[in-house]
Amino acid sequence: MKISIIIPVYNAAHTLRRAIASVDTKHQYEIICINDGSTDESAMLLEQLQKEYKNIVCINQENQGAAASRNKGLSCMTGDVFMFLDADDEFLPRRIDFMADYYQQDEHVDIVIGQIARENNGEWQTIATHHAIQKQEKVSLAQCPEIMQSIGPGGKMFSNKYVDIRFDEDIVFCEEHQFMIQAYKKARDIQLLPNIVYGYNEVEGSVTDQRAEQFEIYIRDAINVRARVMETLLLPEERIYYSYRMDELIVSYLLQAHLMKHKAITQQLLQTVITYIKTMQSTDYSGEALFRIVSVLERGGSNWTKSLYNQWREALLSVGIGRPSYYRFKVEILPRRAKFRGKMKLKQYLKR
Numbered sequence: 127m128k129i130s131i132i133i134p135v136y137n138a139a140h141t142l143r144r145a146i147a148s149v150d151t152k153h154q155y156e157i158i159c160i161n162d163g164s165t166d167e168s169a170m171l172l173e174q175l176q177k178e179y180k181n182i183v184c185i186n187q188e189n190q191g192a193a194a195s196r197n198k199g200l201s202c203m204t205g206d207v208f209m210f211l212d213a214d215d216e217f218l219p220r221r222i223d224f225m226a227d228y229y230q231q232d233e234h235v236d237i238v239i240g241q242i243a244r245e246n247n248g249e250w251q252t253i254a255t256h257h258a259i260q261k262q263e264k265v266s267l268a269q270c271p272e273i274m275q276s277i278g279p280g281g282k283m284f285s286n287k288y289v290d291i292r293f294d295e296d297i298v299f300c301e302e303h304q305f306m307i308q309a310y311k312k313a314r315d316i317q318l319l320p321n322i323v324y325g326y327n328e329v330e331g332s333v334t335d336q337r338a339e340q341f342e343i344y345i346r347d348a349i350n351v352r353a354r355v356m357e358t359l360l361l362p363e364e365r366i367y368y369s370y371r372m373d374e375l376i377v378s379y380l381l382q383a384h385l386m387k388h389k390a391i392t393q394q395l396l397q398t399v400i401t402y403i404k405t406m407q408s409t410d411y412s413g414e415a416l417f418r419i420v421s422v423l424e425r426g427g428s429n430w431t432k433s434l435y436n437q438w439r440e441a442l443l444s445v446g447i448g449r450p451s452y453y454r455f456k457v458e459i460l461p462r463r464a465k466f467r468g469k470m471k472l473k474q475y476l477k478r
Contacts, residue, residue: 127226128154129283130205134195135159138213139167141327146175146182148216148325151223157182158199159213163189168213193293193301196279200289207286210279214327218250221323225283228317235264236313238283239276240323250322255375260320267310268360271367273318277306281324284309294354299340299347300376304354307368311358341384345398348377349405356409365410373406374415378422385426391434399423400441407445420447424459 131149135142142159149157159182161169172184185198196210207229211217225238241260243250252260258272267273276282279302288309294301310316352372359365381399388395399419406416420442432452439449450458 127207127230128156128205129222129226130199130203130208130286131155131157131211132196132199132203132208133157133159133211133213134162134192134199135164135168135172135213136162136189136192136195137164137166137168139164139171141214142168142171143175145211145213145216146179148218149211149222150217150219151226153223153226155181156203156205158202159184160195160198161186162191162195163187191295191298191301193295193297197292197295200292203286203289205286207283208289209283211324212280212326215280216325216327218323218325221321222283224321225319225323228319229283229285232264232315232317234315235317236285236287236315237309238317238319239273240281240319240321242276242278242281242324242326243322244326244328250325252322259318261318262320263318264315265318266313266316267364270316270318271361271364273310273316274307274364274368274371277371278302279306280326288312294351297347297350299344300351300372301347303351303372304358307355307358311360339387341380342394342398344380345377345402348372348380349402352405352409362410366412369406369409369411370415372415373412374418377402378415378418381419381422382426385422389427390429391423391427391431393434395427396423396434396438400438403441403445416447424455430455 129151133142133145138145146157146159149155157179159172161172161184169186172182176182176184183202185202187195187198200208207226209222221240225240229235229238239259241252241256243252245251253275256275259270259275265273291305291308293305355368355372356365359368384395403416403419423438435452435455439452442449449455
């Protein structure tokens, strides 16, 4: 069996060697590195690594983003299975072959999902919300919508029958969701493994700050991604679970990250959140996810004026959510301002 490892590379000169060195397998393999217009020494390092590793294929392109880089890798791969590795992450030792063994044991298995972990004080720690899929079991999307917790491409082995699925290149936030949902939907059996296979390495200061500053762009992307995924999912249970995954665990924490840096409620922010809530009404959705978005905005924002609050109240009433009068809001809700989680905890929700 031949394994293709696809690595998008953008300004990763300090971590790329570690990532490539972590590709540890007895199988035939190829490493496809797509240099996405890096402005650091990544291109020079790739030339050096090609001399050291005979199985590396390097592709240079103008900066187009991670989705386009992964798609380029898919168009060039020749393996029986493929995996993705970000240039600042790493595979744990012998885990590629561990996953390959399970893939080869059953011809009906199309995807193998291992656990992703973050380094914390020298130890790898799994993601708390992935608890439901930390088991050794064969499932399908319909049987186990919880697999949507693991909605990034890392830590997975895919059959090459999915080589024609593509990542969304017209967005920058959650561009992997539609790819993953299509793969999950098409899979006959999906092998879950409780073992950590993939180490995610946080770039200090990058995740929370970027989400806070790009809030408007990311929310527009989230609306588009959400619509595409909801159209792809067939069962109401799947769509409600995806609402929990997207609306609560991503969008509400994206809003929280923004409010941690920009607490003042503005007309633009209010309208953005109202627009998102109204788009939720056109699909199945998790009520708990909706109310968390409401709670984050009300308790996390400041400088609420009567005019802004009345707009907010009327918008929520139009979707069947009652809110108190402005004066009751000031007395009963504003004093109970949310104490948001610290940045490190918040990052766990914004990047998984």
